[in-house]
Amino acid sequence: MELASRAFEVITKPANVTDEVKGLLPDLGNADALPYWKHVLRMAALCHDIGHLPFSHAAEEELLPKGWTHERLSRLLIESEEMREIWDNMVPPLKPKHIVKLALGARKAKDLQFSRWETILSEIIVGDAFGVDRVDYLLRDSHHTGVAYGKFDHYRLIDELRILPSFEGSTEPSLGINGGGIYSAEALALARYFMFSQVYYHPIRLIYDHHLRDFLTAWLSKGTLLPEGTFPIDIEGHLRTTDDEVNAALRIAASDPEYPGHISARCIMRHCHFKRLYERDPQDAKLNSEPGAAIAMAAKREFGANAVRYSKPKVKNVAIDFPVCGPDGRVQPAISASETLSKLQPTAMEFVFIDPELKAKAKSWLDRNREKILAAAGEQEDEEHETQPKSSNTHVVEPRNAEKG
Amino acid sequence: MQRRGSWCGETHIQKATFFLQDLLGVDAGFDFILYRHGPFSFDLRDELSSMQADGLLELAVKREGYGPTYVPTQFSEMFLERFPKTTARYMKQIRFIADELGDKGVAELERLATAFFIAHRERIASVALRAQRLVELKPHISLPDARFACQQVDSLIERARPFSPREE
Numbered sequence: 008m009e010l011a012s013r014a015f016e017v018i019t020k021p022a023n024v025t026d027e028v029k030g031l032l033p034d035l036g037n038a039d040a041l042p043y044w045k046h047v048l049r050m051a052a053l054c055h056d057i058g059h060l061p062f063s064h065a066a067e068e069e070l071l072p073k074g075w076t077h078e079r080l081s082r083l084l085i086e087s088e089e090m091r092e093i094w095d096n097m098v099p100p101l102k103p104k105h106i107v108k109l110a111l112g113a114r115k116a117k118d119l120q121f122s123r124w125e126t127i128l129s130e131i132i133v134g135d136a137f138g139v140d141r142v143d144y145l146l147r148d149s150h151h152t153g154v155a156y157g158k159f160d161h162y163r164l165i166d167e168l169r170i171l172p173s174f175e176g177s178t179e180p181s182l183g184i185n186g187g188g189i190y191s192a193e194a195l196a197l198a199r200y201f202m203f204s205q206v207y208y209h210p211i212r213l214i215y216d217h218h219l220r221d222f223l224t225a226w227l228s229k230g231t232l233l234p235e236g237t238f239p240i241d242i243e244g245h246l247r248t249t250d251d252e253v254n255a256a257l258r259i260a261a262s263d264p265e266y267p268g269h270i271s272a273r274c275i276m277r278h279c280h281f282k283r284l285y286e287r288d289p290q291d292a293k294l295n296s297e298p299g300a301a302i303a304m305a306a307k308r309e310f311g312a313n314a315v316r317y318s319k320p321k322v323k324n325v326a327i328d329f330p331v332c333g334p335d336g337r338v339q340p341a342i343s344a345s346e347t348l349s350k351l352q353p354t355a356m357e358f359v360f361i362d363p364e365l366k367a368k369a370k371s372w373l374d375r376n377r378e379k380i381l382a383a384a385g386e387q388e389d390e391e392h393e394t395q396p397k398s399s400n401t402h403v404v405e406p407r408n409a410e411k412g
Numbered sequence: 413m414q415r416r417g418s419w420c421g422e423t424h425i426q427k428a429t430f431f432l433q434d435l436l437g438v439d440a441g442f443d444f445i446l447y448r449h450g451p452f453s454f455d456l457r458d459e460l461s462s463m464q465a466d467g468l469l470e471l472a473v474k475r476e477g478y479g480p481t482y483v484p485t486q487f488s489e490m491f492l493e494r495f496p497k498t499t500a501r502y503m504k505q506i507r508f509i510a511d512e513l514g515d516k517g518v519a520e521l522e523r524l525a526t527a528f529f530i531a532h533r534e535r536i537a538s539v540a541l542r543a544q545r546l547v548e549l550k551p552h553i554s555l556p557d558a559r560f561a562c563q564q565v566d567s568l569i570e571r572a573r574p575f576s577p578r579e580e
Contacts, residue, residue, distance in 0.1 A: 113447050117443065173448070173449075174478075177518075289467060321458070322458070322461050322462045322464075322465040323461070325461075337477070339476075340477075340478070340479045342480045343476055343477055343478070349480075352464060352465070353461045354465050355462070355465035355466050
């Protein structure tokens with residue numbers, strides 16, 4: 008909320024707005040409306056993550072009914088009667104739809120049409136390049152996990168934010184940066200890269216997601232909490248189910264073999280997680296698009312599905328799609344303005360995990376069979392691709408995993 | 413697309429894929445909404461990142477000051493060879509799109525793709541009404557340009573008929 012306010016103040020400050028941008032975004036010239044939008048933005052920042060389930064993203068895909076996401080729950084809450092009362096009593100009263108648009112952005116509120124102004128404001132919160140949600144979680148998670156990777160000069164970054172044409176001569180405004188802020192933007196991109204590779208997508212963190220998901224699936228589907236086997240999607244039920252309820256159930260389940268999800272709960276509470284058997288090697292990807300998936304499938308056949316877990320975290324893009332304003336006033340794309348950003352590449356990751364008791368046996372099995380498995384899977388790919396339902400992507404379909412948002 | 417002269421920045425790929433999917437019925441599974449420069453898919457943006465991570469695409473700066481271009485890597489050729497059936501199945505449609513859109517810049521692609529979005533998704537029949545809607549959505553486009561874009565789209569729809577799998 009605080010960072011969103013700062014960003015708003017900077018980008019709407021008259022000295023930071025060129026005539027060209029004013030022409031593209033008439034809202035910037037409407038001084039009476041700006042305080043309203045600042046309020047909307049602050050409330051949207053506050054409510055952005057309100058729909059999160061216990062332990063955030065860990066089990067969202069599997070344990071919400073089809074078509075439901077935490078963003079949809081956020082929207083349900085923002086538009087609820089109880090919240091409407093709050094929005095109505097603010098001065099000036101706020102429209103819930105505006106808060107929804109800014110809190111979720113166009114990616115997650117696809118049914119809503121965004122004006123240019125609303126697009127820019129939503130980018131302040133959820134934008135790929137400078138979204139304050141991202142700025143906030145990198146700094147916060149870095150602090151709480153005790154690693155230094157996520158730190159960067161966010162004050163300088165925010166001070167240099169500007170609304171600019173998407174590219175020289177473009178009629179589409181975009182959230183960009185003044186040339187002086189390019190080093191902070193690089194630092195943000197690097198912080199994100201390191202936090203994902205060293206923390207969020209660390210294999211041990213990923214396997215604990217699996218154990219938690221397995222536990223929750225067993226716990227919820229046995230009717231312990233909900234007969235339908237998913238997290239609740241009504242407001243009361245959603246607000247009632249917190250990390251505390253899950254933590255309490257985990258403790259009981261870990262010590263009671265009769266309790267649903269006992270094995271997974273034990274893995275978590277006693278720190279006896281599955282071990283890494285395979286990690287994606289770029290050379291293997293030349294034989295098969297998803298070498299990890301091929302090895303996981305073969306390992307499941309060999310050791311049983313319960314002994315193997317596969318993780319393919321979502322590839323995080325490197326946000327270089329923003330304009331930079333040079334000292335001469337010329338706008339250029341970030342990739343031209345920064346050699347560092349131009350060199351950053353998204354990274355594909357895959358991991359296969361195995362029950363710790365089978366680790367030695369599985370390692371030796373993999374050493375003997377790795378090349379054979381990958382070659383056989385590669386030969387089948389075109390056939391499998393042809394028989395896949397065409398509603399899925401043509402390239403590689405990835406399970407969503409632990410995406411921040 | 414590149415062989416037909418396209419700059420092949422993200423906008424070019426976004427609009428080409430939108431036409432491939434909505435005009436020619438090649439179901440790549442991407443969800444398009446009206447966003448940056450017209451129809452835009454966040455899923456496709458993720459897919460492009462994924463293809464970069466898999467070593468199939470690279471971003472390159474062709475000319476200082478201009479947006480980046482997607483360039484296929486050497487590995488992408490090998491990758492395509494592994495999918496002969498899939499490649500053959502869609503080659504006609506891909507060639508049609510490359511021929512029709514390869515030489516177009518961002519501004520023209522924005523006009524055409526948004527005009528087609530209105531015709532196809534909003535199902536407005538009259539050219540005049542579609543042109544009005546286009547100006548409403550994209551105020552920087554003049555009414556004569558909008559009308560011309562709607563006519564171009566009608567003609568494109570006609571030319572596309574033999575290439576659509578539904579017509580085969």
